[in-house]
Amino acid sequence: MTAPMPETMSPREKVVVKQPCDHCQRMTVVDPAPILAALASSGDHAELARLAEAIGPVEWHPGHLCRDDHPCDCAYVFDDGHAGAIATVHVNDGLSISEGGNDAPEPELAKLHQAFIAAANPATILALIAENAALRAQHEADMAEVALAGQNLQSQRLALTEAERKLAKADRLLERIANDPTWDGPSSARLYLLSKEAERG
Secondary structure (H helix, E strand, O other), X not given: OOOOOOOOOOHHHHOOEEEXXXXXXXXXXXXXXXXXXXXHOOOOOHHHHHXXXXXXXXXXXXXXXXXXXXXXXXXXEEEOOOOOOOEEOOOOOOOOHHHOOOOOOOHHHXXXXXXXXXXXXXXXXXXXHHHHHHHHHHHHHHHHHHHHHHHHHHHHHHHHHHHHHHHHHHHHHHHHHHOOOOOOOHHHHHHHHHHXXXXXX
């Protein structure tokens, strides 16, 4: 069986595609550099969207391998526009590679692979990208609203502080009036205001 990928594998190693040739059993390695460069260049998964749009918003359908209620066990994946398969899922034939076998996934895992590949079709990918973009836009709008609310709250706090300052000043004035034996109502108030104006020049 194929050894599990070690946790220390680099992103480059994780996207290397190794596929045994059906004819010579040699391992074909696909250079991951273009894939990594494209996906790393955009947080919006632009390259993934480009590939899905290039294929078209078609749906894919699994063959009968993943259906336990059907006598056929074809391991293909089909699209809407072709009678032939667009992909084939390999199933373990019980033999090692040294014995001429394929060392492919066991039947139950192969069934899941077939169903998953069919479900991850271009139409689904485009829908997920669109949903992600909408959620991101909503998040940005929500954050802008939160920032505006924070600014309004700060303005209200400053206004409240100023109102409290004026109220404290009025309280001190009332206390002075209450303790001033010479206070005689409007005349004293007029003299007090005139003195304040004189102080301000």
